[in-house]
Amino acid sequence: MTDPTTEPSTDPSAHPRPQFRRETWTDLCGVWRFAFDDGDAGLRERWFDAASAEVFGRTIRVPYPPESKLSEVHDPGFHPVVWYERTFPVAPLAGAERVLLHFGAVDYSATVWVNGNRVGGHEGGHTPFSFDITGALHDGGEQVVVVRAEDLPTDASQPRGKQCRSLEPEGIFYDRTTGIWQPVWLETVPDVHIADLAWSCDLEAGTVQLELTLNRAPASPVDLDVRLDLDGELLARQTVRVGEETSRTVLAIPDLLGGRAGRLLWSPESPILVNATLTLRDGDRPGDEVASYVGLRSVGFRDGLFLLNGRPYYLRMVLEQGFWPQSHLAAPDADALRREVELIKELGFTGARIHQKVEDPRFLYWCDRLGLLVWGEMANAFEFSTRAVDRLTREWTEAVRRDRSHPCVVCWVPLNESWGVPHIATSEQQRSFATALYHLTRAIDPTRPVISNDGWEHTVSDIWGVHDYTPRGASIEERYGSPEAVGRTLYGPGPGRRKVLLTEPVREGQPVVLTEFGGLSYLPTAEANWFGYSTVDTPETLRARFGELVGAILDSPELAGFCYTQLTDTQQERNGLLTEDRTPKLPVEQIHDIVAGPSRAIPAEEIDAYRRAAHQAQQQQPDGPAKGAAR
Numbered sequence: 001m002t003d004p005t006t007e008p009s010t011d012p013s014a015h016p017r018p019q020f021r022r023e024t025w026t027d028l029c030g031v032w033r034f035a036f037d038d039g040d041a042g043l044r045e046r047w048f049d050a051a052s053a054e055v056f057g058r059t060i061r062v063p064y065p066p067e068s069k070l071s072e073v074h075d076p077g078f079h080p081v082v083w084y085e086r087t088f089p090v091a092p093l094a095g096a097e098r099v100l101l102h103f104g105a106v107d108y109s110a111t112v113w114v115n116g117n118r119v120g121g122h123e124g125g126h127t128p129f130s131f132d133i134t135g136a137l138h139d140g141g142e143q144v145v146v147v148r149a150e151d152l153p154t155d156a157s158q159p160r161g162k163q164c165r166s167l168e169p170e171g172i173f174y175d176r177t178t179g180i181w182q183p184v185w186l187e188t189v190p191d192v193h194i195a196d197l198a199w200s201c202d203l204e205a206g207t208v209q210l211e212l213t214l215n216r217a218p219a220s221p222v223d224l225d226v227r228l229d230l231d232g233e234l235l236a237r238q239t240v241r242v243g244e245e246t247s248r249t250v251l252a253i254p255d256l257l258g259g260r261a262g263r264l265l266w267s268p269e270s271p272i273l274v275n276a277t278l279t280l281r282d283g284d285r286p287g288d289e290v291a292s293y294v295g296l297r298s299v300g301f302r303d304g305l306f307l308l309n310g311r312p313y314y315l316r317m318v319l320e321q322g323f324w325p326q327s328h329l330a331a332p333d334a335d336a337l338r339r340e341v342e343l344i345k346e347l348g349f350t351g352a353r354i355h356q357k358v359e360d361p362r363f364l365y366w367c368d369r370l371g372l373l374v375w376g377e378m379a380n381a382f383e384f385s386t387r388a389v390d391r392l393t394r395e396w397t398e399a400v401r402r403d404r405s406h407p408c409v410v411c412w413v414p415l416n417e418s419w420g421v422p423h424i425a426t427s428e429q430q431r432s433f434a435t436a437l438y439h440l441t442r443a444i445d446p447t448r449p450v451i452s453n454d455g456w457e458h459t460v461s462d463i464w465g466v467h468d469y470t471p472r473g474a475s476i477e478e479r480y481g482s483p484e485a486v487g488r489t490l491y492g493p494g495p496g497r498r499k500v501l502l503t504e505p506v507r508e509g510q511p512v513v514l515t516e517f518g519g520l521s522y523l524p525t526a527e528a529n530w531f532g533y534s535t536v537d538t539p540e541t542l543r544a545r546f547g548e549l550v551g552a553i554l555d556s557p558e559l560a561g562f563c564y565t566q567l568t569d570t571q572q573e574r575n576g577l578l579t580e581d582r583t584p585k586l587p588v589e590q591i592h593d594i595v596a597g598p599s600r601a602i603p604a605e606e607i608d609a610y611r612r613a614a615h616q617a618q619q620q621q622p623d624g625p626a627k628g629a630a631r
Contacts, residue, residue, distance in 0.1 A: 004028050004088045004186070012293070013334060016104050016183035017128070018365035019405055020197065021291040026186040028088060028145075034060035034073065037081040037148075047083055048113035048146040056085050062184060063104070063330055065177040070327045078167065082179045084147040088186070090137055096191035098215075099137060101145065102130045104182025104360070107329075108151040108158055115144055124395035125151070125159065126358035126379055128182070128402060132215070149179040157388035159395055159420075161356030161379030162321065163329075171531050174321075174571050177329040182360055192218045193288040194278060199405040200447055203265075203298050203309065206256035208236070210249045212278070217245045222287065225279040226251060228294070230264065235274060242280075256296065265309050266295035266407045268350045271371030273407075295368055295407025299448055301462060302509045306449075306560045308373075308410070315513055315561025316595055317351035317373070318344060318577070321570045322359055325580045334362055339582070341366040344567065346588055347577065348595030353515060353563045356380060356416060358399045367408035375411040375515075375563075376403055377454070380419035384430055388420060396437065397444065404445045411463060412441045412448055417455040418498075424457050425502060435459040454515055456498035460505075465515035468495035469565075471534040471545070473552030476517075480556045486512055511560030518549055519565040519575040522585075529572040533565070543586050546577075547594045554597040564595075 006026045012018035015025065033056035035047070042048075047055050064071035066082060090099060103110065107125030111118065114136035122129035137143055152158065153176060154165045164173035196213040210226060221243035228236040228251060236251040255264055266272050273293045280287035297309050305312040320340075324332050331337045337360060344352055351373030358379065367374050378396045381388040396414050403409055414437040415421060421430040438452040438460045449462035458464060466489065470476060479489045490512070494500045520542055521532030536542045546564075553562045568576040577591055578584050584591065 004030070012291075013338065013362060013365055013369075015362075016102065016185055017361045019292050019361065019368075022187050022189070023289065023291075024187075026088070028086065028184040028186060029062050031059050032062050032084045032086040034058050034066070034085075035083045036066075036075075036079045037083055038079060040081050042081065042083055042148060048111075048118070048148070049116045056083065060084065063180050063182050064327050065107070065179055065181045065330060067175050067178060068326060068328045068330070070330075070332060076167075076175050078153045079178065080150060080152045082149050082151075084149070084180060085144065087142040087144050089141070090143055090186075091188070092140070093134070093188070098132050098134045098189050098191060098193070100130050100187045100189055101133045102128065102183075102185050102187065103180065104128050104184070105358075106147070106149050106180050106182075107177050108160075109149070111148045113146045123391070124398060125177075127395055127398035147180065151176070151178040156383040157381050157385055157391060159379045159381045159388075159392045162323075163379075165382070169571050170529075172573050174323055174573075175328055181328070181330040190280070190288050192216065192222065192280065192282075194280065194290050196401070197278065197290070197292060197405070198401070199276070199292070199294040201256075201294065201296050201298070203256055203261070203296065206253055208251045208253060208274075208294060208296070210251070210278075212242070212247050212249065214242070214245050218243065218282070220282075223281040224249065225277075225281065227277045227279075228253070229275050229277075230272070231275075235264075253296070264296050266297040266368075266371075267308060267313075268345075268371035268373060271369060271407075272296070273368060292405075293368070294405065297407050299410040301449055301511050301560075304507075304509065304511050304558070304560060306463070306511050306513070315351055315373070315563070316349050317353050317375070317515075317561065317563035318347070318349045319355050319516060319563055319566035320344070320352040320359075321355050321566060321568065321573075322357045322363070323568075323570045325571070329357060331360060331363070337363040338366045338370075341370050341372050343578065343582060344372060345370060346592065347584075348592035349564075351375070351410070351561075351563075352567070353377065353413075355566075356419075358403075361402070364403060364406045364408055368406055372408055373410050374406070374408045375413055376400075376409045377413040377416060380416055382420060384421055384423070384427075384433070389433055392420065393437070393440070397440070400441055400444045404447075410448060412445065412450045413454045413465075414438070414441060414450075415453040417467065418453060418457050421453070424453065424459075425499065431459050431502065456494055456496070456500050458501050459503070462510060463560075464490065464500060464510050464512045466490075466495065466500055466512065467516035468514060469517060469519055469533045470495065471520075471549075473548040476514075476549060476552035476556065480512070480514070480553070480558050483558060486558045512558060513560050514553055514562045516563060516565045517553070518546065520545055521575040524574065528574075531573045532575045539586055543590055543594075546586075546591075550594050550597065 015021045066073040067076040109123040111121040114133045117136035120131040163176045195215045198211040201208045221241040224242045225239045276292040278290045300307045353375040424430040434452045441450045451461045452459045454465040455467035519533030523535045524530035568578045
C-alpha cells in the first residue's frame with residue numbers, strides 16, 4: 001500500500017478542489033485494500049470493525065472504479081456492493097484542531113468508518129462530501145478508514161447518466177463507474193473553519209459578493225479578512241466581523257466602474273482570474289486560511305442572443321462525455337483534464353456541454369484558467385417516481401452549490417431529452433417537476449440561464465436548446481433559416497417528431513441554440529458493436545459533411561450558437577471528432593477552420609437590426625414589452 005503524501009497547494013491544479021484550497025493537504029489516493037460483497041454480508045459480518053486479509057483479499061488503485069483498467073481490478077460485471085480499506089497516519093493535533101476527511105465523489109451511496117467508528121454516509125454519485133473524523137482518531141499510530149459503496153446496477157431511480165443498466169454497454173450507454181472515482185484527501189483545520197464559499201459579481205455595481213459558510217457559529221465573533229489581487233496587484237481588501245454560521249460580504253472593485261474594467265473581465269479570449277485569500281482570526285490568534293479565485297464576468301440573454309459581459313457572444317460548443325476507455329468517468333490523471341480542455345480549444349470551440357455527468361472540479365479549474373465556457377448538466381435517472389425526484393433534486397442542489405463560483409459555467413441543465421420524465425408531454429406531474437427544477441436552480445443561482453429540459457419538451461427555459469440530427473445542411477436552413485422557419489420548428493412537431501416547447505410561450509428574449517447535432521460516424525464493419533446517427537466513408541466526406549452542417553448553422557441569423565455531437569468516440573458510440581485515445585480524425589486546423597467559420601462574428605449592424613426588429617415585435621404583443629431578459 002502506498003503511503004499518503006502531504007501536498008502543498010501553491011499550484012491550484014494539484015488540489016482536488018482548486019477553488020477551495022488550504023496550504024497543506026494529505027492525498028489518500030493510491031493503493032487501497034478492496035473486496036466485492038456480492039452477497040451483501042459486510043454489514044452483518046462487521047467488515048468495518050475487524051478488517052482482515054481474508055475479507056480484503058485484493059487491492060485497488062483509487063480513485064479508479066473497479067470496472068476500469070487503471071483500477072487494476074478491471075471487472076465490469078455486476079457488483080452492487082464494494083468495500084475499501086486503508087491505513088493512514090495523523091500527526092498529533094495542536095489545541096482544538098480538527099481533521100476532515102474529503103471525498104470528491106463515490107458512486108452511488110457511501111458509508112465511512114474510521115477505526116471502526118461510523119463517521120457518516122452520503123448518497124449521490126457525482127457530488128462531494130466530507131466528515132469531521134477527529135473524534136474517531138486514535139491518539140497516535142496508524143488510523144484505519146473503511147468505505148462501503150453501494151451502486152445497484154439496474155436501479156432506474158438512481159441518477160446515473162450514461163452508465164448502462166445492462167451487463168454490456170450498448171447504444172449510447174457506457175460501462176459503469178462504481179465506488180470511489182474522484183480524489184480522497186485529508187485536511188487539518190482549526191476548530192472553527194470555513195466549510196463552504198461562493199462567489200458572484202455585479203459588474204454594473206462594480207462589486208464582488210462572497211457567501212461564506214463556517215462549520216458552526218463561533219462562540220464569539222471572529223475577524224474575516226478577504227483579499228482580492230490580480231498577479232499581486234491589490235484590487236480589494238476588507239475585514240468584517242463574523243458571528244454567524246453563514247455571512248455575506250460585498251467588496252467594491254473601483255476598476256470595474258472605470259475605463260480599466262476590460263482588463264479584469266473573464267472570457268474565453270481573456271480568461272482573467274482574480275486571486276482570493278480568506279483568513280479567519282480570533283484576536284491575535286491565527287485561524288483558518290483558504291485560497292480561492294473569482295472570475296469577473298456576467299452571463300445572460302436578450303433579444304434572442306446569448307450575452308457574455310453584456311455583449312452578444314456566439315456559442316461554439318462541443319458535447320463532452322468526460323469518459324476515458326481506461327478509467328471511465330474518472331480521468332486517467334490530472335494532466336488528462338488539462339489536455340482535454342486544450343484539445344477542445346485547439347479545435348476552435350469556445351465551450352463544452354458536459355453531458356450526463358457532473359464534471360471533476362479540476363476540469364472546471366482548467367476551463368476557468370484556459371477560457372472555456374461550460375454548460376453544467378445533471379446525470380439523470382430513468383424513471384419518474386417519488387424516490388427518483390428526491391434523489392435527483394438533492395444531488396442536483398449539491399452540484400449547483402459546488403460549482404456556482406466557477407466563471408466558466410454559464411448555463412445549468414437539470415434534465416436532458418426528457419430522461420426521467422418520459423411522459424412529460426402528457427403528465428402534469430412530470431411537467432411540474434421540470435418546472436420546479438428550473439425555479440429551484442434559479443433560486444440557488446440567479447446569475448445564470450437555466451434550461452428545464454434540454455433538447456425538446458421544454459416547460460420553462462431561459463435558452464431553447466434543440467437537438468436535431470438531420471444529416472444535411474439544407475434541412476438546417478429549412479428549419480432555422482428565418483424567423484418563420486424557427487417558429488415552425490419550435491411550435492410544430494419538431495425534429496424527431498418531439499415538440500420543442502410543450503406550451504406556446506411568448507418569446508421573451510430566449511436564444512435558440514442547436515445543442516446537439518451532427519453525430520457523424522465512419523461506416524462500421526458488419527461485426528462492430530456500434531452506434532451512430534449518420535455515417536460517412538472517408539475523411540474527405542467527414543470534412544465536407546461537418547463543414548456543410550456547421551456552415552448552415554453559422555449562416556442562420558436565428559441561432560445563437562451550436563453544440564456538436566461529440567468530442568470523442570466513446571466505446572461503441574463512434575461519432576467523435578477524436579477517437580477514444582484523443583486522436584483527431586481530421587487535421588486539427590481543418591476542424592478549427594470549420595468551427596470558427598468566416599461568417600459568424602455577429603457584425604454590429606446585424607445585432608442592431610435584430611434588436612430593433614425584436615423590440616418592435618415585443619411592443620406589438622398584447623402584454624407590451626417582454627419582461628426583463630437582460631440577466
